[in-house]
Amino acid sequence: MARETVKIQDVARAAGVSTATVSRTLSNPTVVSESTRKAVLEAVSATGYRVNRAARNLRTQRTGSILTLVPDLGNPFFSQIISGIEQVFSKAEYSVLVSDTANMSLEGMPLSHVFQDGQADGVILLDGLVPKSSINSVKGTPNENLVIYACEWSDDVVIPSIRSDNWAGVELAVNHLADLGHTRIGHISGPDENVLTKVRREAFFEAAKMRGLEIHEDWLFEGNFKLASGAVAAEKFLALKHRPTAVFSASDLMAMGFISNLLDANINVPGEVSVVGFDDIDLAPYFRPALTTIHQDRRRIGRIAAETLLSCLSTPQNTDSKFRHVVPVELVERGSTGPCKQ
Amino acid sequence: MARETVKIQDVARAAGVSTATVSRTLSNPTVVSESTRKAVLEAVSATGYRVNRAARNLRTQRTGSILTLVPDLGNPFFSQIISGIEQVFSKAEYSVLVSDTANMSLEGMPLSHVFQDGQADGVILLDGLVPKSSINSVKGTPNENLVIYACEWSDDVVIPSIRSDNWAGVELAVNHLADLGHTRIGHISGPDENVLTKVRREAFFEAAKMRGLEIHEDWLFEGNFKLASGAVAAEKFLALKHRPTAVFSASDLMAMGFISNLLDANINVPGEVSVVGFDDIDLAPYFRPALTTIHQDRRRIGRIAAETLLSCLSTPQNTDSKFRHVVPVELVERGSTGPCKQ
DNA sequence: TGTTATGCTGTAATCGATTACAGTAATGGA
DNA sequence: TCCATTACTGTAATCGATTACAGCATAACA
Numbered sequence: 001m002a003r004e005t006v007k008i009q010d011v012a013r014a015a016g017v018s019t020a021t022v023s024r025t026l027s028n029p030t031v032v033s034e035s036t037r038k039a040v041l042e043a044v045s046a047t048g049y050r051v052n053r054a055a056r057n058l059r060t061q062r063t064g065s066i067l068t069l070v071p072d073l074g075n076p077f078f079s080q081i082i083s084g085i086e087q088v089f090s091k092a093e094y095s096v097l098v099s100d101t102a103n104m105s106l107e108g109m110p111l112s113h114v115f116q117d118g119q120a121d122g123v124i125l126l127d128g129l130v131p132k133s134s135i136n137s138v139k140g141t142p143n144e145n146l147v148i149y150a151c152e153w154s155d156d157v158v159i160p161s162i163r164s165d166n167w168a169g170v171e172l173a174v175n176h177l178a179d180l181g182h183t184r185i186g187h188i189s190g191p192d193e194n195v196l197t198k199v200r201r202e203a204f205f206e207a208a209k210m211r212g213l214e215i216h217e218d219w220l221f222e223g224n225f226k227l228a229s230g231a232v233a234a235e236k237f238l239a240l241k242h243r244p245t246a247v248f249s250a251s252d253l254m255a256m257g258f259i260s261n262l263l264d265a266n267i268n269v270p271g272e273v274s275v276v277g278f279d280d281i282d283l284a285p286y287f288r289p290a291l292t293t294i295h296q297d298r299r300r301i302g303r304i305a306a307e308t309l310l311s312c313l314s315t316p317q318n319t320d321s322k323f324r325h326v327v328p329v330e331l332v333e334r335g336s337t338g339p340c341k342q
Numbered sequence: 343m344a345r346e347t348v349k350i351q352d353v354a355r356a357a358g359v360s361t362a363t364v365s366r367t368l369s370n371p372t373v374v375s376e377s378t379r380k381a382v383l384e385a386v387s388a389t390g391y392r393v394n395r396a397a398r399n400l401r402t403q404r405t406g407s408i409l410t411l412v413p414d415l416g417n418p419f420f421s422q423i424i425s426g427i428e429q430v431f432s433k434a435e436y437s438v439l440v441s442d443t444a445n446m447s448l449e450g451m452p453l454s455h456v457f458q459d460g461q462a463d464g465v466i467l468l469d470g471l472v473p474k475s476s477i478n479s480v481k482g483t484p485n486e487n488l489v490i491y492a493c494e495w496s497d498d499v500v501i502p503s504i505r506s507d508n509w510a511g512v513e514l515a516v517n518h519l520a521d522l523g524h525t526r527i528g529h530i531s532g533p534d535e536n537v538l539t540k541v542r543r544e545a546f547f548e549a550a551k552m553r554g555l556e557i558h559e560d561w562l563f564e565g566n567f568k569l570a571s572g573a574v575a576a577e578k579f580l581a582l583k584h585r586p587t588a589v590f591s592a593s594d595l596m597a598m599g600f601i602s603n604l605l606d607a608n609i610n611v612p613g614e615v616s617v618v619g620f621d622d623i624d625l626a627p628y629f630r631p632a633l634t635t636i637h638q639d640r641r642r643i644g645r646i647a648a649e650t651l652l653s654c655l656s657t658p659q660n661t662d663s664k665f666r667h668v669v670p671v672e673l674v675e676r677g678s679t680g681p682c683k684q
Numbered sequence: 685t686g687t688t689a690t691g692c693t694g695t696a697a698t699c700g701a702t703t704a705c706a707g708t709a710a711t712g713g714a
Numbered sequence: 715t716c717c718a719t720t721a722c723t724g725t726a727a728t729c730g731a732t733t734a735c736a737g738c739a740t741a742a743c744a
Contacts, residue, residue, distance in 0.1 A: 363692085
């Protein structure tokens with residue numbers, strides 16, 4: 001009964017108006033008269049018309065979608081941020097594209113291509129390791145302010161960013177342990193190249209110093225935020241002659257991997273070793289011992305990032321590339337930490 | 343130095359050829375002569391030309407992207423499937439759009455709109471609860487075969503699907519427990535409306551029957567696949583006068599929530615109660631007790647779904663709407679199950 | 685030499701919307 | 715009555731690529 005695809009022409013014909021009027025009715029209803037509006041809308045539903053995005057995009061030079069670059073899509077940590085992002089953009093009638101940076105080489109690929117190709121109107125980077133040169137390719141273009149960081153970032157690149165208050169989080173963790181009487185505190189960090197690793201490590205040293213605690217080289221374990229690396233850290237920990245009585249892990253997953261191995265070695269947590277994580281993943285309260293950790297509101301980070309980008313999209317002028325939104329974190333005390341008994 | 347945007351005209355001029363030749367060089371290099379090809383490619387890199395997608399999409403009536411509908415983006419389970427999907431599509435030069443069905447109402451929204459709008463060339467449904475009417479709106483259209491299920495599905499809807507071998511997984515779990523001597527086995531299920539719940543529950547009854555085991559109404563706990571619902575099930579479990587000695591949970595998360603609460607109540611796992619999960623999430627081996635569970639290869643499901651859709655996209659004719667790919671599962675024995683001692 | 689095939693290239697129509705500009709009718713004010 | 719303004723509406727150009735069709739050499743063959 002209907003033609004293959006119904007286009008604006010068909011609606012115009014059905015409503016007895018021009019295509020311009022149909023278009024106006026749909027995108028700016030107030031400028032057409034009551035009666036034509038009704039006629040057009042009727043024709044639209046009668047024909048089942050739907051605006052063709054490609055045509056609109058070509059004409060308006062917009063895409064109606066934004067791109068999210070994630071270092072590891074399989075990681076639940078990021079999926080929750082994306083969830084927050086999607087929530088905001090779906091309301092605003094934007095589509096969300098996701099790409100795993102592990103599946104592409106960004107080395108030679110300037111981010112400006114995303115805009116030139118008409119792939120997306122904006123980009124949210126969850127990956128602090130996207131090459132500086134790639135990001136800077138948008139500097140000086142009209143899209144300069146449409147790339148922002150969420151969660152991770154790079155100190156070399158000046159674009160807006162949303163992040164947790166990592167420094168405060170580490171302080172909370174260390175002070176919590178110090179308050180419990182621990183003086184020998186170890187640290188499981190993320191991978192060296194990660195910006196979060198740097199901040200949290202530095203904050204760790206600083207917080208320890210503030211409490212007058214000494215840190216031994218031996219007590220620092222480099223991981224990669226994932227479970228297995230926490231388990232590896234535990235092996236090294238167990239091999240130490242003179243062990244710390246508490247450990248601050250830069251991620252919950254590493255903390256859990258660490259604890260698992262300690263328990264297997266019959267080391268009591270928190271009896272002999274207290275452990276604080278970072279993230280407060282859903283499982284933290286259900287792990288045994290329940291994990292004391294620093295709560296990050298991941299979905300909120302995603303939402304704020306999306307809202308920030310959205311406002312840049314609607315009013316490009318008043319964007320500050322140095323904009324930085326820091327989301328507060330909090331300590332959640334659970335069962336994996338206890339008083340120092342030595 | 344360069345114009346705002348360089349278009350195919352500019353390249354044509356620079357190379358001294360027509361736009362048609364430029365287009366051909368880029369999309370079908372073999373039909374142009376060696377010398378022009380070189381000239382064009384030089385002009386392309388000299389000008390920094392990039393094909394405008396909106397224009398191409400309009401002309402070719404394709405979008406180069408596919409849509410993934412997820413019931414809960416924040417759930418790590420789905421993010422790993424998406425990871426597999428993205429891996430395949432990024433190689434094939436497709437973009438992946440993700441939408442959380444929780445953020446949209448699909449009730450009145452026919453899926454055919456996705457195609458009419460030119461939003462995507464194909465759809466992967468990770469959500470078995472997308473309304474039948476919405477999906478069936480593509481039946482009889484040219485896009486009939488470009489919507490497929492991954493992981494979940496609906497028995498009412500005839501479209502290709504990729505899924506784990508749920509039935510076999512449940513059998514493995516029940517037989518494992520029966521082999522350990524358990525005769526009183528409980529089950530924590532997903533939510534009633536979920537298709538996986540139905541299959542796994544039915545398979546549970548069947549497997550139990552095959553082993554000559556009786557199942558009491560009291561031993562069935564309805565959850566929602568998430569942690570907290572496992573903990574709730576544990577409360578009900580603890581209130582029972584006559585408890586099962588083993589429990590099969592339809593998800594690892596529920597199993598962990600369940601175990602946590604049992605441990606808090608000083609019930610030994612697996613000493614007093616054995617627990618088998620389903621999924622084999624990354625944490626399963628690090629939980630204490632390490633979780634015995636049914637391994638599902640989520641990334642593989644994603645990859646196969648993507649490859650299936652991809653082949654439908656390239657050769658639409660030979661698609662079978664009844665196509666069903668069942669991915670094998672396996673039992674992973676860990677510490678949460680042990681011999682029945684009663 | 686004439687005819688046909690082959691290989692490459694250019695012209696121009698086309699995809700389906702948006703929107704600048706112009707035109708018309710109705711209204712109000714002088 | 716005439717002019718200006720307001721409120722709509724229509725015409726047609728435009729976004730930037732792809733591709734059907736036609737044209738022109740050159741090669742191949744009779």
